[in-house]
Amino acid sequence: MKVLLQYAPMVGVPLLGVALALRVGTHLTAPPSVGGAWRVVESRDPGPACPALTALGEIRDLRIAQSGPGIRVLLRGELGTALLTGSLEHWPDSAGERAGTPIQLRAASETLSLTGDVRRDSLPARVRVDLTEPACGTQPARQLIAHLGGPAGTGPRSTKQP
Amino acid sequence: MTNLSTLLLQIALIIVFARSIGVVFRYFGQPQVVGEMAAGIVLGPSVLGWAAPGLSATLFPPASLGQLSALSQVGLIAFMFLVGLELDPKVMRGRGHTALLTSQVSIVVPFCLGTALALYLYPRLSDDSVTFTNFALFVGISMSVTAFPVLARILAERNLFHHPVGALALACAALGDVTAWCLLAAVVAAVRAGEGSTPLWLTIGGSALYAGFMIFVARPGLRWLQRVYERRGRVSQDLLGFVLLLVLASAWTTEHLGIHALFGAFLVGAILPKDPAFVRAVTERIEDLVVVLLLPLFFAFSGLRTSIALVSGTEAWLMTGLIVLLAVAGKFGGSLIAARVGGMGWREAGAIGALMNTRGLVELVVLNLGLDIGVISPALFTMMVIMALVTTLMTKPLLELIYPARRFEAETDEFAVPEPASRNPAATGAA
Numbered sequence: 037m038k039v040l041l042q043y044a045p046m047v048g049v050p051l052l053g054v055a056l057a058l059r060v061g062t063h064l065t066a067p068p069s070v071g072g073a074w075r076v077v078e079s080r081d082p083g084p085a086c087p088a089l090t091a092l093g094e095i096r097d098l099r100i101a102q103s104g105p106g107i108r109v110l111l112r113g114e115l116g117t118a119l120l121t122g123s124l125e126h127w128p129d130s131a132g133e134r135a136g137t138p139i140q141l142r143a144a145s146e147t148l149s150l151t152g153d154v155r156r157d158s159l160p161a162r163v164r165v166d167l168t169e170p171a172c173g174t175q176p177a178r179q180l181i182a183h184l185g186g187p188a189g190t191g192p193r194s195t196k197q198p
Numbered sequence: 199m200t201n202l203s204t205l206l207l208q209i210a211l212i213i214v215f216a217r218s219i220g221v222v223f224r225y226f227g228q229p230q231v232v233g234e235m236a237a238g239i240v241l242g243p244s245v246l247g248w249a250a251p252g253l254s255a256t257l258f259p260p261a262s263l264g265q266l267s268a269l270s271q272v273g274l275i276a277f278m279f280l281v282g283l284e285l286d287p288k289v290m291r292g293r294g295h296t297a298l299l300t301s302q303v304s305i306v307v308p309f310c311l312g313t314a315l316a317l318y319l320y321p322r323l324s325d326d327s328v329t330f331t332n333f334a335l336f337v338g339i340s341m342s343v344t345a346f347p348v349l350a351r352i353l354a355e356r357n358l359f360h361h362p363v364g365a366l367a368l369a370c371a372a373l374g375d376v377t378a379w380c381l382l383a384a385v386v387a388a389v390r391a392g393e394g395s396t397p398l399w400l401t402i403g404g405s406a407l408y409a410g411f412m413i414f415v416a417r418p419g420l421r422w423l424q425r426v427y428e429r430r431g432r433v434s435q436d437l438l439g440f441v442l443l444l445v446l447a448s449a450w451t452t453e454h455l456g457i458h459a460l461f462g463a464f465l466v467g468a469i470l471p472k473d474p475a476f477v478r479a480v481t482e483r484i485e486d487l488v489v490v491l492l493l494p495l496f497f498a499f500s501g502l503r504t505s506i507a508l509v510s511g512t513e514a515w516l517m518t519g520l521i522v523l524l525a526v527a528g529k530f531g532g533s534l535i536a537a538r539v540g541g542m543g544w545r546e547a548g549a550i551g552a553l554m555n556t557r558g559l560v561e562l563v564v565l566n567l568g569l570d571i572g573v574i575s576p577a578l579f580t581m582m583v584i585m586a587l588v589t590t591l592m593t594k595p596l597l598e599l600i601y602p603a604r605r606f607e608a609e610t611d612e613f614a615v616p617e618p619a620s621r622n623p624a625a626t627g628a629a
Contacts, residue, residue: 039295042539046303050310054338057313061330064320069327103508103577104323117255134326 068127068139070154071102074163074182082179086172088147092116098165098182109143109150111167120145147171160184204262205269209495211257215241216494229351231559232590234494238501239583248507258502270499273492274563275463276484279445281347281560282467283477285372296540297366301373303536304554305342305381308528312338315524319517323578328389335385336573340565340582341525343378345558346371348590352553352597356606363546363601367553370533374554379464382564383457389571390456401456408451409465417469424471433479441470441480458567493559500562500583503569508577509584518581522588529589530555530596549601556593561586 075097081089092113099110105127109120122143128134138153152165161184166176215237223233240246247254258266316334324333349371358364383405391398426437445466452462470480509518534551538544565582568574574582 039299043299043302046299046536046539047306050303050306053310054306054313057310057317058331058334061313061317061320061334064317064330066321066324066326066328066330066333069325071325071327101576102325103575104321104325106508106577108508108576112260117260 065129067102067105067124068134068154068156069102070107070124070139070141070156070163071100072184074098074100074184076180076182078181080179081177083173083175083177086169086177088118088169088172089167089177092118095178095180098163098180107141107143109141111148118145118148120148120150122150201262201265204259205265208257208262208266208498209269209491212237212241212494212498213491216497217490227594228591229348229558229594231348231351232587234497235500235559235562235587235590237494238497238499239504239506239587240501241498242501242504244501244504244506247505263499263502266495266499266502269492270496271459273488273496275445275449275459276488277493277496277559278460278463278563279467280481280485280488281375282464283470283481284347284350285375285468286472286477287372288472296537296542297369297373299540300366300533300536300550300554301370302377304344304370304529304533305374305377307532308341308525309338309381311524311528312341315341315520318520319578322513322517323575323581325575328573332385332389332573335381335388336568337578339378339382339385340561340568340574341521341528342374342381343557343560343564344371344374344529344554345556345560345590346375347560348556348558348593349553352556352594356603358606361606361609362542363549363553363606366537366542367550370550370554375560376468379461382567383452383461385573386457386567386571389573404455405452405457405461408455412448412465412469420469421471424473424476427473427476427479433476433483438480438483441466442484460563460567496566497559497562500566503566503576504580504583505576506580506584508580514577514581518584521581522585525557525585525589526555526592529557545601549597552593552596552600555596556590557586558590561589 076095079095092111093115095111095113097112099112101108101110105124107122107124109122111118111120120143122141125140125142127139128137135157138155141150141152141154143150147169149168149170150165151168152163154163155161163180163182163184165180165182167178167180168174169177216234219237219240220230220233223236224230241258243254246257313334316330316337319337320330320333349367352358353364353368356364384402387398387401387405391401423437423441427433430437445463448462448466449459450462452465453459470477509515530551532551533554534547537547537550542550562583565574565579565586569576569579
């Protein structure tokens with residue numbers, strides 16, 4: 037009996053706390069997921085050639101690591117890589133609204149800045165990215181379209197502009 | 199550089215860093231494992247990647263990390279087997295009520311605080327690909343683990359296996375280990391079932407059946423291993439090969455059941471015969487390679503995933519502080535109160551709390567698992583790694599403060615010590 041009297045409150049009460057926290061937490065929403073490996077399927081260079089982007093070469097994929105609204109975007113080019121940090125800009129609260137609304141993201145490094153929007157409702161999920169090199173002008177120097185976990189071995193379709 | 203050259207260079211560098219930083223930590227009275235954990239962080243983006251990004255990219259190119267990861271996983275499987283092997287049900291006998299109460303309270307209180315903390319962390323550090331329930335359960339578990347091997351190492355260093363405090367701490371950690379791994383297996387199963395790889399009922403039913411088979415059928419059937427060992431007087435290569443095959447087969451089975459390979463390896467270790475000589479002989483054959491070569495690879499791989507830069511800004515550091523605070527309050531406070539209620543004095547109960555609060559590399563195992571299955575984010579992973587380091591670092595100073603070594607030494611004379619601590623398998627270097 038003494039054992040039960042000790043065991044019940046000391047183990048039972050925290051267990052009730054766990055159940056309560058789990059119940060309360062079901063009403064919480066977290067930022068939309070944009071993380072993962074995105075394979076570039078289309079690449080355009082509408083602006084002038086800029087040194088930081090030239091140093092990367094053709095960008096093959098984007099790796100987005102997400103922690104809540106914070107993101108780190110790793111651009112993997114054929115000649116090098118660049119890491120940009122940033123966050124999601126706007127996102128709807130409810131799951132229903134999220135389905136049809138693009139999720140805005142923004143990130144930057146010392147030399148590059150990135151804006152983009154993610155459409156999770158398209159199949160496969162798609163991200164459209166504008167890369168700007170502030171030292172080189174305000175117009176996007178490169179525009180990318182990437183698919184989440186796209187087919188391996190397929191390189192981006194490049195559209196070079198003069 | 200070829201893939202093999204890169205890998206060999208990485209391994210050599212990791213061993214040099216792990217051994218040398220480990221020695222420095224040992225000099226300051228800390229377990230070597232804490233230094234090895236720190237060495238992993240030094241080699242990652244937090245230090246080397248920040249100070250010399252070019253060198254870091256050359257030494258650890260992203261494309262080479264797959265090989266390092268695979269090797270570190272093999273090391274972890276071997277390590278979990280050793281953890282299971284060290285687990286001896288006999289240490290729990292005679293501790294009865296106090297051990298059961300303390301071990302369960304030391305799990306459930308930090309678990310409760312962890313799930314409550316998840317209410318704050320979920321919108322800030324997670325995303326909608328993870329359900330709140332999975333996130334909260336995982337945060338709860340990662341706050342609840344105790345590093346059984348580190349604890350055993352500290353007890354061995356102080357020759358405390360036969361002191362009431364040491365014996366109770368060991369029993370609590372062993373019981374708590376079993377509880378925590380079962381809970382973790384359930385959460386991993388739930389997360390993986392959500393991904394649609396294996397149905398949840400199959401994972402849970404299959405795992406329960408498999409564990410039952412191993413405990414009630416395979417365990418008695420494996421007693422012949424000890425007889426073979428006694429007849430030959432050593433662990434032959436054939437015997438060792440058979441044991442390793444068992445470990446691999448069990449790891450493969452649990453991986454395919456939808457939990458994780460680590461649980462299968464742990465289970466085989468737990469069901470092998472517990473004769474101290476047999477355990478010691480098997481441990482000695484495997485341990486050096488695991489501790490010197492393979493575990494540092496795991497630490498380095500964990501360090502490469504740990505980026506202190508992710509914890510930037512006041513709010514992020516406050517979150518980290520809160521995680522550390524609640525982890526200590528739950529584990530140290532929970533164990534202390536339970537041991538006190540169970541009949542120990544305040545000082546003894548405090549020593550139990552300090553010992554149970556050590557998380558060490560078992561926490562790293564849990565966190566890497568969480569990151570792999572996507573239930574925690576990189577920033578939360580980093581915060582939790584900091585928590586693991588802090589709680590492990592504070593164990594010995596806190597223990598010294600509450601229950602000084604000279605007091606233990608004076609009291610140890612009152613208790614019989616039938617075998618030297620170094621002969622206890624738990625006292626080996628696997629910490």
